[in-house]
Amino acid sequence: MSVTSPAASLPRDWIPGTRDLLIDGQFVSPQGERWPVYNPATEQVIATVGGASAEQVDAAVTAARAAFPGWAALPGEQRSRHIHRLADVLEAAADQLLPSIVNEVGTPVSLASFLQVRMAVQQHLRWAAEAAKTDRIQHLGPWNEPVPTLSDVVLEPVGVVAAITGYNYPLNLAIFKFGAALAAGCTVVLLPSPRTPLTTLFLGELIRQAELPPGVMNVITGNADVGRQLSSHPGVDRVSFTGSDAVGAMIMAQAAGSLTGVTLELGGKSPSIVLPDANIGQIAVETHLRWSRNGGQGCAALARLLVHESVYDEFLAASAPAFDQMIVGDPWDPATNIGPMIRPDHQARVRGFIDDSLAAGGRKLLQVTKPLPEKGWFVNPVLLGNLPAEARAVQQEIFGPVAVILPFKDTDDAIRLANDTPYGLAANVWCGDNLDEGRRVAERVRAGTVWINGGGSMRPDAPFGGYGRSGVGRELGEWGMREYLEVKHIQWRV
Numbered sequence: 001m002s003v004t005s006p007a008a009s010l011p012r013d014w015i016p017g018t019r020d021l022l023i024d025g026q027f028v029s030p031q032g033e034r035w036p037v038y039n040p041a042t043e044q045v046i047a048t049v050g051g052a053s054a055e056q057v058d059a060a061v062t063a064a065r066a067a068f069p070g071w072a073a074l075p076g077e078q079r080s081r082h083i084h085r086l087a088d089v090l091e092a093a094a095d096q097l098l099p100s101i102v103n104e105v106g107t108p109v110s111l112a113s114f115l116q117v118r119m120a121v122q123q124h125l126r127w128a129a130e131a132a133k134t135d136r137i138q139h140l141g142p143w144n145e146p147v148p149t150l151s152d153v154v155l156e157p158v159g160v161v162a163a164i165t166g167y168n169y170p171l172n173l174a175i176f177k178f179g180a181a182l183a184a185g186c187t188v189v190l191l192p193s194p195r196t197p198l199t200t201l202f203l204g205e206l207i208r209q210a211e212l213p214p215g216v217m218n219v220i221t222g223n224a225d226v227g228r229q230l231s232s233h234p235g236v237d238r239v240s241f242t243g244s245d246a247v248g249a250m251i252m253a254q255a256a257g258s259l260t261g262v263t264l265e266l267g268g269k270s271p272s273i274v275l276p277d278a279n280i281g282q283i284a285v286e287t288h289l290r291w292s293r294n295g296g297q298g299c300a301a302l303a304r305l306l307v308h309e310s311v312y313d314e315f316l317a318a319s320a321p322a323f324d325q326m327i328v329g330d331p332w333d334p335a336t337n338i339g340p341m342i343r344p345d346h347q348a349r350v351r352g353f354i355d356d357s358l359a360a361g362g363r364k365l366l367q368v369t370k371p372l373p374e375k376g377w378f379v380n381p382v383l384l385g386n387l388p389a390e391a392r393a394v395q396q397e398i399f400g401p402v403a404v405i406l407p408f409k410d411t412d413d414a415i416r417l418a419n420d421t422p423y424g425l426a427a428n429v430w431c432g433d434n435l436d437e438g439r440r441v442a443e444r445v446r447a448g449t450v451w452i453n454g455g456g457s458m459r460p461d462a463p464f465g466g467y468g469r470s471g472v473g474r475e476l477g478e479w480g481m482r483e484y485l486e487v488k489h490i491q492w493r494v
Contacts, residue, residue: 012332013039014099015046015198021056021221022204024063025214031056032222037198040106040340041331041376049197051222054229057189060218061235064160064187067215072157072185076133083129083182086210090121093206097171100199105168106339106376107294108331115294119457120172124476127460128179131481148494155485157185158261159237162230164251166243167193167342168297170200176265176464176475177240178217184484186238189218191230193243195342197221227251234258238484241265242299244397245423245469252472263473263483265299265465267397268425271418272302273441275411276310277432280318286454287430288322288366288403292381295339296350296401299470300426300449303403304394305383306417312407319366319383326368326381326401338368338401340377347377350400353393354382357404362387365405395421415444424448424467428455448474 020027030050037047052060071079090097094117101116102109140151163177170192178188192200204219220226231239232254239255241248245266255262272287274280291303307315328338341347358364367382381401387394394404408414418427427447431438435452442450448466449455458464463479465471473483 010095010099012099013046013103014096015103016096016100016202016205018201018205019047019049020201020204021052021060022207022217022219023056023060024066024218025208025212027204027208028056030221032226035194035223037104037196038343039103040342041373043375043377046103047198049201049221051194051226052220057220057222057226057229057233060189060220061160061230061233063215063218064189065235067213068157068159068187071182071187071213071216074185076135079183079185080129080132082210082212083125083132083179086207086212087121087125087129089206089210090125094118094121097199097202100202101170102331104196104198105170106331106342108333108336108339110334110337111293112331116169116171120175124172124460125175125179128175128183131180131478132183136485142494143491149491150494151489151491154488154490155482156488158484158486159186160235161186161188161484162233162236162239163188163190164227164231164239164241164243165190165192165200167195168294170196171203173242174200174203176242176480180475180480181238181240181484182216184481186484187216189220189230189236191220191222191227194221194223228254231255231260232257236260238263240475240483248471263475264471265475266425266469266471267399267423268299268301268466268470269304269395269397269421269423270300270302270426270428270447271304271306271445272428273414273418273430273445274305274307274311274315275414275429275431275437275441276308277434277437278311278430279432280311280314283430283454284315284318285322285325288319288381288383289325289337290454291403292326292338292401295341295379296381297342297399299397301399302426302428303398304421305403305405306408306414307405308414309407309409316365316405323366323368323381323383328368328370328378328380329373338378338381341379341400342377344377346399347379350379350398350402353396353398353400353402354384357384357387357391357393360387360391362391362393389417389420397423411441414441419446422469425470426450426466428452430454
């Protein structure tokens with residue numbers, strides 16, 4: 001079903017009307033389990049959606065399998081034009097994608113326009129479209145034993161990709177996966193989180209508008225049973241998943257039965273290291289506004305603050321204004337910068353971390369104290385201190401607006417603390433003018449991305465992923481492209 005409302009006149013409570021799955025270029029009504037979708041800021045049911053039946057999961061994989069040879073055979077220039085055309089359609093629909101995301105995720109509109117829509121389409125999908133043109137053949141040159149030969153290494157698309165996304169950035173996470181997969185020559189079955197399916201179902205409508213060849217992109221929905229069937233399906237050649245490390249481990253086990261390769265972008269407990277020469281007055285507020293954005297529901301949230309003991313008190317004093325700037329509430333209010341947790345069970349989980357920390361002797365060093373809205377699954381941001389390095393809140397991903405702070409004595413102590421978790425997704429090093437020292441510290445941190453002095457935005461040409469329980473493989477950039485390509489060596493006598 002097409003949405004015809006003029007974007008400029010869309011009401012705040014607008015959500016996409018599309019509820020159908022996209023399989024082999026056609027909209028089909030879901031035949032599986034049905035469930036409600038909530039606005040986490042109001043607790044209201046905003047839609048009821050249905051999941052794919054087992055037969056529809058098979059049909060989506062079959063459609064992607066059938067479309068694969070033709071899509072893979074297209075010259076890169078043609079695949080690039082298709083992907084750019086899809087980006088054109090998404091850009092034209094940006095004013096519809098935005099309210100869809102605000103209403104089902106709860107990201108404040110003040111942040112969502114760039115973080116949830118424009119960055120995904122204008123930067124990452126456009127980059128993938130250009131990457132489709134790249135000639136990746138590597139000529140190895142002559143080899144003379146036992147006879148003279150020449151060799152080429154060619155990269156070929158892996159096949160059908162199952163792209164399974166998390167709830168917190170539904171459009172970004174989908175584009176990170178299918179952009180690279182399509183550019184590589186793969187076909188895709190896309191499965192969103194059941195908590196935020198509406199934007200992805202609308203994406204299916206936009207894919208149809210962009211006139212991608214039937215079967216190249218298929219969109220289905222479902223709960224755990226659908227995810228299990230998809231990730232273990234013998235017709236799938238690669239599973240790409242973003243979510244928790246616990247679910248990632250299950251998906252890896254499910255894919256193992258078919259020896260299907262996996263790319264897993266999982267959780268994090270990312271440190272932000274404040275060296276003694278850092279300009280505390282300049283960095284303190286930014287540090288807190290960064291880990292708390294999207295309500296702290298970000299895998300790379302830098303919510304484990306490691307501060308040199310000589311500047312610890314100064315840092316705390318300089319941090320207080322950040323909590324004055326945190327406005328928790330209606331995501332449609334332009335002043336709001338902290339939205340709700342996605343569901344009441346997650347709200348309870350986040351509050352459980354706070355309660356457990358206080359019961360174990362931890363303290364609330366800084367917090368937002370204004371009353372929360374009567375409706376909505378909100379949590380006031382808080383900075384916890386007086387906790388040992390082995391505390392649950394220090395070691396485990398909270399995925400909410402809660403940070404912990406620990407002092408360190410010297411650089412070796414900072415590195416020990418930074419690396420003392422099972423995760424290794426991201427990190428930040430704050431330093432003064434001596435960037436060489438910041439670089440030396442960065443090189444010793446076991447994390448897939450390390451920013452120095454805040455770094456910058458998520459570059460589409462740079463890899464993203466982590467060590468340990470933060471995942472397997474990488475997304476974005478040429479490294480992300482390689483996740484969807486098989487390596488073939490061709491050798492001939494001369």
